[in-house]
Amino acid sequence: MMNEPLLEISGLKKYYPKKDGLFQGKKSWIKAVDGMDLTIGKGETLGLVGESGCGKSTTGRMIVGLEDPTEGTVSFKGNDLSRVDKRELGKQMQMIFQDPFSSLNPRMKVSDVIAEPLRLHKDGSRAEQQRRVDELLERVGLRSEHGRRYPSEFSGGQRQRIGIARAIALSPSLIVCDEPVSALDVSIQAQVLNLLKDLQKELGVSYLFIAHGIQAVKYISDRIAVMYLGKVVEVASKDELFRNPKHPYTESLLSAVPRPDPKLRGRDRIILKGDLPSPENPPSGCRFHTRCPKVMDVCKQVEPSLQVTRDGTYAACHLVSEAEMKQPQEA
Amino acid sequence: MTGKEMLRRFMRQRAAFISGIFVVLLIVVALFAPWLAPYPPDLPNYDRVMAGPSLAHWLGTDELGRDVLSRLMYGAQAGIQAALIAIIIPLVIGVPLGILSGYLGGVFDEVFMRIVDGILAIPAILLALGITAALGVNLWNAMIAIGIVFTPQFARLARSQTLQIRSEAYVYAAKVSGAGAFWTMGRHIIPNISPPIIVQSSFNMSFAILVEASLSFLGLGAQSPQISWGGMIQQAYSLMYMNPWLILAPGVAIMLTMLAGNIMGDGLRVALDPKLKKV
């Protein structure tokens, strides 16, 4: 699945300062993203899953340039993004947002919303832009006369389609989808997921699909990266991830998903104890050790690095590296 | 939401609609006072001093026999002028600075907001007194003073609204597409923060009329021979025990204007807010 990487993230960090009280005595940092490496291939969909506060949205925002990384680089088509003119980036990268109600300016007509990227980049004449908007509206399953209306006249699903039309207006090569279906009703989610899939086939665009809904991620992704407290703990092709999760966190995450089949009740489930630790003060060693059902002594002191395993997946866990080290001897 | 729709939403609120008509009428009267007023406002008529209402003089005459209705009409000019100037200054200075402050954030915002806090800490009337004392006593200076008093309020409002709109997803969407500060402010922030600012303007204009009247009453606003409602009250005040009737006309005029301005402001708030869906 991996051909030439379109996007490469290395050592990406984002720390937010936290003010303590009125007079800002000691400064502490919220480590939203704390050292991330990822690649996204051309025409590929990379799913990014994790629980709230794990840094997945922050990662997406850094990629499209809405936030500056504290450390590390994002390179797109081989160019370091910190050295690229951000305004030109819009032609290449776009974003689809979670909340269909706040993602469209309520005082702009739908056709103006969709035409905005075209106007910003002076792409074509007014008439050409209008034709393109009509085309885009129909492409996402709306009608061209919908362009004359205002966003408030549309349902959540329709608004999300408008947001998608805006995102593909300039034919970008990467779209960051930040929880694009989690605010929608179940029956509408499927419509939007199918639309995204169809568009990808047609346009060859890559997606970074950020979501906490694991079913949707599985449906749309080629590969999936799992994040926990600002770090990637596992990256694998989706089939491999679901068939054979390497990291105990991935395992428990998958097992926690409620399945729409009552016959699966009473299956062995891993139910994690306790809450997510605060990203301000992450646990020493492996960040997951406070909740890990397979915790060992080494996990509390040494932080495992993301290592490639025999079947080409990546995982950051001492158990995995141990098993991998034994492999050659067995063979 | 289109302008037409907003108008329709405004007109559907009866009290607000009536208030709006009152305000429009007031402006017409002020503009066309020389043609509409039945008598020249300064024409004394010693035959009819302090007369009660009659067919010839609907609101009676004052201590010099001048027609109260005509004086009220000319007095509206001072009030409206005061309101306009008092609102133009904050709209031209306060709002843009507030938007910039909210949009840019950082040190600029820090410094600017401390200055605003400082101005807000000075009592409004005191500040107006100081400014008229420094610049000289006349209606223009009084109005400028009122405008300066309003400026920090508008700056604050514009800033807080900008902060809110700045983090809406559609602003991020524009930035992702490559929008710069001017594009974002012009297309997204200003259209979305205008409704509350229009509403605030409506409230403040009616308040400005009251402040103008107060300053004129204190002798710091409109100076004779310019007619103002405050000045009329001041004159009537000295004669209150002889003819309490005289104080009533300008008093009621101020009260009605304030009331209309406030009700209209409320109506605008409802009409311009797309979130308050149904009227």
Next chain:
Amino acid sequence: MSKRETLLEINNLRAFAEKTGEPRSQLVNSVNFRIDKGEIVALVGESGCGKSVTALSILGLNAASIEYESESEIRFHDENLLQLSDRKLRKLRGNDISMIFQDPMFSLNPLKKIGKQMTEALLQHKAADVRTARQDAEKMIERVGITDPKRQLDNYPYQLSGGMRQRVMIAMALLCKPELLIADEPTTALDVTIQAQILEIMKDLQQELDVSILLITHDLGVVAEMADRVVVMYSGQVVEEADVYALFEQPLHPYTNGLLTSVPTLEGESDERISAIRGTVPSPQELPKGCNFYDRCTRRTDRCKKEEPLLTNHGGRNVACWHPVVEGVKDDERTAIRN
């Protein structure tokens, strides 16, 4: 299914909202279902389908502008809850029937310590003294999996994480040992791993205390994990009601079927396309004359456009559809099932 005692029965619930100068909108139209003692009933549907209006009408918590038609009835202990006085309803709430919401902050007072809020509820309904109330609160809060309950009782709601707050809410809701717990999307705002914890606690406590639960959710996974029986609503109506195993085995209403097939599964490696339900929910002001699902249905015929299907017994299950999804059943057999 063994016959159990019925705890709550909703008959012909019709609710509508009327505003001047607007067409009246039907929020809930002929909702019928019952909840047995010790049973978990899931009320499933998408936003605006009327599931929350139904739940809130049980507790008399709907906005005053919402009116019920006269034949509507919610039976609980031989009383029609829709006709109960405010005072009686207040006594009922929290004591016999309690409710938890998606956002715990909705029902927690941010200015009061957790312990104080819990003991107050106990003192109000169960008239114990402060010390035993405190002890009960401690026990309950420990029961929902909060470690160090003594210390947690002295915390304010904002000091707790989302998952902890939802635990506290459950503890508070069950404190007075109600007979019915209404849980409105109790885990929707929570992360998956926390959701699993909360659902497990709810299920354990349900068995321990023998409380009935009306679980309102849009998540079919949660339904499959938790419910005994499922009531599916679509634009103000109950379209299907069945035992949870039967429903997931073979949904009868095309809407239920569409919902089930539109969720991507975790099983298998296939890349097959999920079949989405086309179109959107009709607006409550302009409901169609026949079946509300007509516009989106794949099995529709002319009859569906003209006649409204009512909830009818269909082989021991209830479904409101002229053409239920039962594959391989011939027409003459189908009529037999419908008796």
